Amino acid sequence: MIAIPTDQTILSIETSCDETSAAVLSGGELRSVVISSQHFHDEFGGIVPELASRAHMRSILPIVEEAMTKAACKPTDISAVAVTHAPGLMGSLLVGLNFAKGFALSLNVPLVGVHHIEAHIFSVMLEQEHPKLPFIALIVSGGHTLVVQVNDIGKYEVLGNTLDDAAGEAFDKVGKMLGLGYPAGPVIDKLAKNGNPDFVQFPRPMLHDPSYDFSFSGIKTSVLYYLRDHPDAASDNLTDIAASFQRAVVDVLVGKTLRAASDMEISDIIAVGGVSANSELRSRFAELSTQKHFRFFSPRPLFSTDNAAMIAMLGALKLARGSFSPLTLRAEARVPLADILS
Ligand SMILES: Nc1ncnc2c1ncn2[C@@H]1O[C@H](COP(=O)(O)OP(=O)(O)OP(=O)(O)O)[C@@H](O)[C@H]1O
Numbered sequence: 574m575i576a577i578p579t580d581q582t583i584l585s586i587e588t589s590c591d592e593t594s595a596a597v598l599s600g601g602e603l604r605s606v607v608i609s610s611q612h613f614h615d616e617f618g619g620i621v622p623e624l625a626s627r628a629h630m631r632s633i634l635p636i637v638e639e640a641m642t643k644a645a646c647k648p649t650d651i652s653a654v655a656v657t658h659a660p661g662l663m664g665s666l667l668v669g670l671n672f673a674k675g676f677a678l679s680l681n682v683p684l685v686g687v688h689h690i691e692a693h694i695f696s697v698m699l700e701q702e703h704p705k706l707p708f709i710a711l712i713v714s715g716g717h718t719l720v721v722q723v724n725d726i727g728k729y730e731v732l733g734n735t736l737d738d739a740a741g742e743a744f745d746k747v748g749k750m751l752g753l754g755y756p757a758g759p760v761i762d763k764l765a766k767n768g769n770p771d772f773v774q775f776p777r778p779m780l781h782d783p784s785y786d787f788s789f790s791g792i793k794t795s796v797l798y799y800l801r802d803h804p805d806a807a808s809d810n811l812t813d814i815a816a817s818f819q820r821a822v823v824d825v826l827v828g829k830t831l832r833a834a835s836d837m838e839i840s841d842i843i844a845v846g847g848v849s850a851n852s853e854l855r856s857r858f859a860e861l862s863t864q865k866h867f868r869f870f871s872p873r874p875l876f877s878t879d880n881a882a883m884i885a886m887l888g889a890l891k892l893a894r895g896s897f898s899p900l901t902l903r904a905e906a907r908v909p910l911a912d913i914l915s
């Protein structure tokens with residue numbers, strides 16, 4: 574059982590990628606969260622790091638002010654500042670981290686450095702119903718696809734990882750082939766609702782492999798070949814291609830996560846990260862969990878993608894355990910979850 578501390582007011586900041594976000598968590602409750610997404614990357618088909626960090630610099634102060642105003646929070650109410658320091662785009666991380674350091678220093682309150690992927694795991698604690706430890710986490714986002722056994726805060730066993738693309742990357746690359754803009758995950762999700770998922774049988778890579786690892790580049794290449802061999806399909810059968818691709822990805826993600834939970838004899842499963850907002854992924858997990866007597870948890874879609882509410886939650890949990898960071902804390906572009914020291 575993880576208890577949420579009720580005696581702190583945490584201001585949190587998230588700038589690891591292309592969302593500038595701030596939140597206030599007070600008395601164990603989320604008081605505000607503000608998320609500003611940088612939609613101008615759409616026209617480049619992916620994130621341009623230099624433009625991302627400049628946009629964070631422009632928006633960080635108004636976003637923090639808005640979060641504090643919405644929460645009716647004064648600077649003197651704040652008991653700690655939590656911030657994402659890894660992993661992510663270096664220029665983006667530095668904007669949030671330096672702002673957080675300045676804020677913490679000026680208020681003379683602790684700074685709590687938070688690992689972005691670890692925060693995705695604890696995004697489930699923002700909801701009413703919580704999983705019990707140990708649980709199995711499917712972390713599925715733009716940069717990660719991991720199956721992890723979570724034994725406690727800071728105690729993770731990585732059971733499976735992607736050998737090539739992350740699932741979100743596959744959604745985005747297939748979306749690009751279909752001319753859907755960036756990020757394509759939410760658009761594919763919407764189109765798939767009106768398509769036939771059995772229209773094309775795309776491969777389910779590694780579904781029956783005994784490991785818990787994933788591979789998504791094969792599905793992506795299959796879509797590429799299909800579109801090359803059927804040049805009219807992207808216009809005539811757009812919803813069917815979207816549904817068939819999504820079905821293949823969901824089959825693998827759900828199949829392998831449930832197998833891990835079953836093998837480890839763990840009853841509680843969570844799905845977090847941007848791709849966990851996918852409606853088919855959620856409904857399949859919910860349906861199979863009921864059938865097979867697992868309990869399934871996922872945050873509301875707003876907290877699946879990048880947000881500062883999850884940073885505040887993990888910040889609060891870490892602070893309650895006496896874990897805070899020196900003002901010399903560095904931004905780091907890559908820190909595998911398995912390397913987090915508890
Ligand atoms: N409904 C959806 N269905 C499928 N994919 C989705 C959906 N909503 C968002 N995504 C995908 O989620 C990804 C973004 O997730 P998130 O914001 O957690 O990733 P990130 O921060 O870029 O990566 P990471 O968390 O690994 O650093 C994108 O690839 C996007 O296409």
Ligand SMILES: [Mg+2]
Pocket residue numbers: 689693714715846847878879
């Ligand atoms: Mg993320």
